[in-house]
Amino acid sequence: MSYVYSITAKELVEKGRDNIPNELQSSKHLIYSSPATLSFNSPGAQGFGVKRAGLAIPGSVMLLVAPVCCGRNTQALAAPDGFGERFFFLLQDDTDIVTGRHLNKISKAVKEVVDSLETPPSVVMICITCVDALLGTDMDRVCKKASEYVGIPVLPCYMYALTREGKLPPMVLVRKTLYSLLEKKPRKKNVVNILGEFAPFQDNELFEILKGFGIQRIHEISKCKDFEDYKTMAEANFNIILNPEARHVADDMKKRLGIPSIEMTRVYQIDKIHKQYELFGSALGVSIDDTKYYEEAMKVIEQFNTLYPNTSFALGEWCNADPFELALALLRYGHQVKEIYGTITNVNYVYIKKIAQISPNTKIFTNLSPTMLNFNCKESEVDLSIGKDAAYYHPECPNIPWNEDNKPFGYAGLKELFTRLLEAKKGE
Amino acid sequence: MKGLLKYLSPFAPDQSGAVSVFYELGGIIVICDAGGCTGNICGFDEPRWFQERSAIFSAGLRDMDAILGRDDRLVEKLKDAAKYLNKEFALIIGTPVPAVIATDMKAMKRMATKRCGMPVMSIETIGTRLYDRGAQDAYMELFQTYVEDTQEKSSKTGILGCIPLDISVLDPKAYIQEEDYYCYGMGDGLEAIKRAGSVERNIVVSPASYKLAVYLQKRFGTPFSIEYPFLPDSFEEELNNIKDKKVLVLHQQVAAHEIRNLLRKNGCDVTIGTWFMEIPELKEAQDLHFEKENTFIETVLKNEYDVIIGDPAFKRALKGFTGKYIELAHFAVSGKFADASQNALWK
Numbered sequence: 001m002s003y004v005y006s007i008t009a010k011e012l013v014e015k016g017r018d019n020i021p022n023e024l025q026s027s028k029h030l031i032y033s034s035p036a037t038l039s040f041n042s043p044g045a046q047g048f049g050v051k052r053a054g055l056a057i058p059g060s061v062m063l064l065v066a067p068v069c070c071g072r073n074t075q076a077l078a079a080p081d082g083f084g085e086r087f088f089f090l091l092q093d094d095t096d097i098v099t100g101r102h103l104n105k106i107s108k109a110v111k112e113v114v115d116s117l118e119t120p121p122s123v124v125m126i127c128i129t130c131v132d133a134l135l136g137t138d139m140d141r142v143c144k145k146a147s148e149y150v151g152i153p154v155l156p157c158y159m160y161a162l163t164r165e166g167k168l169p170p171m172v173l174v175r176k177t178l179y180s181l182l183e184k185k186p187r188k189k190n191v192v193n194i195l196g197e198f199a200p201f202q203d204n205e206l207f208e209i210l211k212g213f214g215i216q217r218i219h220e221i222s223k224c225k226d227f228e229d230y231k232t233m234a235e236a237n238f239n240i241i242l243n244p245e246a247r248h249v250a251d252d253m254k255k256r257l258g259i260p261s262i263e264m265t266r267v268y269q270i271d272k273i274h275k276q277y278e279l280f281g282s283a284l285g286v287s288i289d290d291t292k293y294y295e296e297a298m299k300v301i302e303q304f305n306t307l308y309p310n311t312s313f314a315l316g317e318w319c320n321a322d323p324f325e326l327a328l329a330l331l332r333y334g335h336q337v338k339e340i341y342g343t344i345t346n347v348n349y350v351y352i353k354k355i356a357q358i359s360p361n362t363k364i365f366t367n368l369s370p371t372m373l374n375f376n377c378k379e380s381e382v383d384l385s386i387g388k389d390a391a392y393y394h395p396e397c398p399n400i401p402w403n404e405d406n407k408p409f410g411y412a413g414l415k416e417l418f419t420r421l422l423e424a425k426k427g428e
Numbered sequence: 429m430k431g432l433l434k435y436l437s438p439f440a441p442d443q444s445g446a447v448s449v450f451y452e453l454g455g456i457i458v459i460c461d462a463g464g465c466t467g468n469i470c471g472f473d474e475p476r477w478f479q480e481r482s483a484i485f486s487a488g489l490r491d492m493d494a495i496l497g498r499d500d501r502l503v504e505k506l507k508d509a510a511k512y513l514n515k516e517f518a519l520i521i522g523t524p525v526p527a528v529i530a531t532d533m534k535a536m537k538r539m540a541t542k543r544c545g546m547p548v549m550s551i552e553t554i555g556t557r558l559y560d561r562g563a564q565d566a567y568m569e570l571f572q573t574y575v576e577d578t579q580e581k582s583s584k585t586g587i588l589g590c591i592p593l594d595i596s597v598l599d600p601k602a603y604i605q606e607e608d609y610y611c612y613g614m615g616d617g618l619e620a621i622k623r624a625g626s627v628e629r630n631i632v633v634s635p636a637s638y639k640l641a642v643y644l645q646k647r648f649g650t651p652f653s654i655e656y657p658f659l660p661d662s663f664e665e666e667l668n669n670i671k672d673k674k675v676l677v678l679h680q681q682v683a684a685h686e687i688r689n690l691l692r693k694n695g696c697d698v699t700i701g702t703w704f705m706e707i708p709e710l711k712e713a714q715d716l717h718f719e720k721e722n723t724f725i726e727t728v729l730k731n732e733y734d735v736i737i738g739d740p741a742f743k744r745a746l747k748g749f750t751g752k753y754i755e756l757a758h759f760a761v762s763g764k765f766a767d768a769s770q771n772a773l774w775k
Binding site for chain 1: 429430431432433434437438439440441442443444458459461462463464465466467468470471472473477478481483484485486487488489490491494505506508509512513523524525527528529554555556557558744
């Protein structure tokens with residue numbers, strides 16, 4: 001039997017937002033594990049999961065307190081950027097996971113780690129996992145005790161996969177932890193923080209636009225030179241949220257430090273980018289002229305459209321885009337989107353409604369469905385795919401992974417996307 | 429401090445060993461976790477996962493599943509998936525989550541067998557133990573479930589213990605010298621396992637499969653020997669240059685034993701050091717078993733070996749070692765193959 005579950009955009013919209021089929025809800029079926037789902041199943045194994053993200057504070061180290069299985073993939077994180085030198089492990093045994101006796105060892109383990117380093121760390125992050133979630137460990141208390149013992153800040157990082165779809169999932173909490181050491185300072189009008197990611201953003205027009213109205217320092221945590229530099233983030237006049245997972249920490253910074261925030265979204269529909277800058281400008285009381293950036297991006301889009309009109313795409317979710325918004329953008333630029341592998345949310349359902357109007361037969365799959373084991377690319381040929389997961393399903397098709405740690409944004413991101421698509425087609 | 433690793437990274441856990449045993453056998457494998465364990469097993473410990481599709485799933489447990497112990501939901505999900513996948517059996521693999529909430533894996537196995545109408549097995553791995561323990565338990569569950577009673581004997585040899593985590597190669601058949609054999613789990617599947625009682629003899633290639641060999645010997649009278657045919661040629665050539673030295677071999681014990689036998693021909697004084705299971709009959713008085721990182725470092729440095737043979741990951745902990753270090757990767761330690769040219773195939 002080679003059944004693969006999919007639904008067209010039209011069928012999905014006809015069912016309505018409140019009747020999403022069970023096959024598209026991850027809580028209603030087993031979660032298929034393929035290379036296309038690696039970022040879902042183990043966010044720490046690819047890109048920035050809790051482990052890598054937790055080390056965003058300059059000079060920090062991490063002690064993972066967990067069973068041996070939870071630390072295994074840390075080997076994979078060690079190589080590219082030297083993270084291996086910053087990870088330490090306190091492995092729980094059979095008795096620990098039942099009695100919680102490991103908690104009594106944490107302060108001493110932190111001290112042993114700190115003493116083994118030539119330069120004392122700025123902060124020790126304690127990363128705990130599902131086991132302590134179930135034991136109900138009060139990690140704030142454990143960290144406070146450890147901090148008093150070693151005389152260095154010790155902070156908790158919660159790698160609770162069990163709460164991934166809860167109100168405060170691990171990647172939201174880790175962001176809050178990262179900024180929790182900032183202390184209230186007088187705000188400076190010409191300083192701004194960009195919140196959301198753990199590696200510097202790709203060069204984009206937002207930096208130039210901000211400088212255009214007098215902003216002189218634009219902080220990203222990943223660009224902080226050292227701990228002292230990190231602490232100056234508390235001087236920001238306002239925060240710009242570029243990833244919704246940073247909303248919670250932005251609220252916290254508003255309460256604790258009095259720093260307000262404004263949110264912008266990564267989108268690929270050029271008119272929406274323009275509209276977003278208009279709104280951004282009016283919120284700040286300035287006028288933003290984005291004509292130059294708009295035209296530069298449009299030029300590359302038109303170049304692609306001329307050379308490769310009516311291109312058919314397969315889009316995955318393992319990339320720096322909401323695949324449904326990206327699909328809508330590509331459809332509006334005159335192309336076809338035959339397949340989308342994505343997770344449906346309240347936010348992207350809005351895009352699906354619009355996709356259904358332009359391209360009702362676009363098929364929607366979920367990477368996580370057990371039936372994806374039967375997926376056969378020969379049954380649906382496409383010209384180009386975007387996302388690492390899409391590449392897995394269409395191995396013969398030109399692909400751009402579009403999933404770098406350095407995230408794209410705005411017109412520059414759109415321009416870069418089409419530049420890469422051009423390169424992929426040329427290299428075919 | 430026991431459990432504290434300052435230089436080493438955790439080795440492959442029991443659940444990875446158990447999955448590895450079943451990986452090629454054509455069943456549905458369900459890892460009873462929230463997702464992270466599955467990602468670790470597939471993305472790091474199972475190189476075959478990148479090469480071929482397999483029916484491997486996470487249970488996708490969430491906090492309320494764990495709090496309420498909703499095993500029946502998992503069984504229903506398994507039943508739904510089985511409808512579309514046409515597989516011969518299902519396997520449920522334990523992780524720390526079911527261990528902490530004391531899930532009765534045997535009861536779940538019985539419930540799933542009834543509801544799904546197919547053989548279901550379960551392994552009580554808990555994520556705190558090492559891969560060899562998981563592999564050992566998986567071998568026992570698998571062979572006790574499937575091996576058929578027989579009086580017949582064939583001329584075949586059974587190779588017990590072939591999983592990438594232990595033999596650190598993906599193509600065992602390129603190394604095995606026997607003419608007529610079953611390589612269970614890496615090349616030969618359930619049909620071969622069913623006939624495991626008929627083989628003339630077994631070869632044990634890892635400590636994890638020793639218990640199985642003893643079981644098959646008791647049940648069918650099948651004799652076994654302990655051998656390790658998976659050393660790369662280039663490595664064996666390198667061994668030829670080591671003469672009259674004091675050598676420490678860090679690996680799984682059967683591989684290390686093979687190396688010891690080769691080095692002894694050159695007059696070397698060889699100690700085996702391992703973090704993993706040991707077969708009593710291979711252990712010699714000077715051999716070392718490690719459980720703590722600091723003891724490992726102190727013991728190895730104190731003994732002043734001329735040569736250490738081991739996984740590259742151990743080097744970081746042995747910075748004070750001044751002798752010659754010869755790398756031989758152990759997949760369960762570093763996730764690397766013995767033949768380094770194979771690493772590019774999956775990373």
